[in-house]
Amino acid sequence: MTFSILGRCPRSGEFGCALATSSMAVGARCHFVAPGFGAVLSQARSDPVLGMLGLARLTAGRSAAKALADMIAATPHAAWRQLAVVDATGRIAEFTGTKVSAPKAAVVGEGAVALGNAVANDRVVAAILAGFAARPERPLADRLIAALEAGLEAGGELEPLRSAALRIARPGVPFTPIDLRIDLSETPIAELRRYWTLWAPMADGYVERAVRPDSAPSTETIERPG
Numbered sequence: 027m028t029f030s031i032l033g034r035c036p037r038s039g040e041f042g043c044a045l046a047t048s049s050m051a052v053g054a055r056c057h058f059v060a061p062g063f064g065a066v067l068s069q070a071r072s073d074p075v076l077g078m079l080g081l082a083r084l085t086a087g088r089s090a091a092k093a094l095a096d097m098i099a100a101t102p103h104a105a106w107r108q109l110a111v112v113d114a115t116g117r118i119a120e121f122t123g124t125k126v127s128a129p130k131a132a133v134v135g136e137g138a139v140a141l142g143n144a145v146a147n148d149r150v151v152a153a154i155l156a157g158f159a160a161r162p163e164r165p166l167a168d169r170l171i172a173a174l175e176a177g178l179e180a181g182g183e184l185e186p187l188r189s190a191a192l193r194i195a196r197p198g199v200p201f202t203p204i205d206l207r208i209d210l211s212e213t214p215i216a217e218l219r220r221y222w223t224l225w226a227p228m229a230d231g232y233v234e235r236a237v238r239p240d241s242a243p244s245t246e247t248i249e250r251p252g
Contacts, residue, residue, distance in 0.1 A: 042194035044170035053191025053207035146181030153180035190214035
């Protein structure tokens with residue numbers, strides 16, 4: 027019971043995922059990113075090992091299709107899984123098993139794929155992708171959250187949402203500078219939007235503190251500019 031978006035920004039080279047579900051702590055088990063290589067989603071009856079495997083295959087130079095094939099081959103329970111991969115060039119591969127709860131779908135667009143299982147209706151997943159595509163000039167984080175908002179407006183899930191997460195990798199940054207999680211909330215997508223609004227002006231400063239500590243701003247400057 028999860029809906030999600032996996033996307034790449036051709037301007038910035040960022041890869042990212044955003045997702046929401048009716049269970050707790052979705053950000054702990056379903057989405058995986060690597061700067062310069064791509065991103066992976068492993069959801070439905072989620073198996074984080076498959077997500078880690080897909081990411082390892084991408085970093086080894088495998089294409090999205092080959093990484094996905096390796097993920098499917100690695101489990102005897104593929105029928106329960108919903109998987110997606112975007113690689114370094116923006117190629118997409120996706121898979122929805124036969125035992126995944128309906129309504130279910132995967133819709134592929136330019137450099138992005140939307141997934142959903144046990145969603146409210148057959149319009150939700152297409153709405154997610156449309157929300158992502160609506161403002162291509164916006165930063166990737168904004169577009170990913172807008173995709174979740176569009177999915178929720180189209181009906182969301184069959185059960186009330188409880189958690190949401192956003193994760194983005196940037197070229198040249200050896201860690202994930204955007205990794206926000208709402209673990210238990212009655213309005214997790216709205217909270218994720220609020221967290222991103224707060225974090226957006228601080229993200230670059232914390233990257234500077236990690237990679238160039240001698241010249242980086244202080245915590246006080248980052249969090250309370252001016």
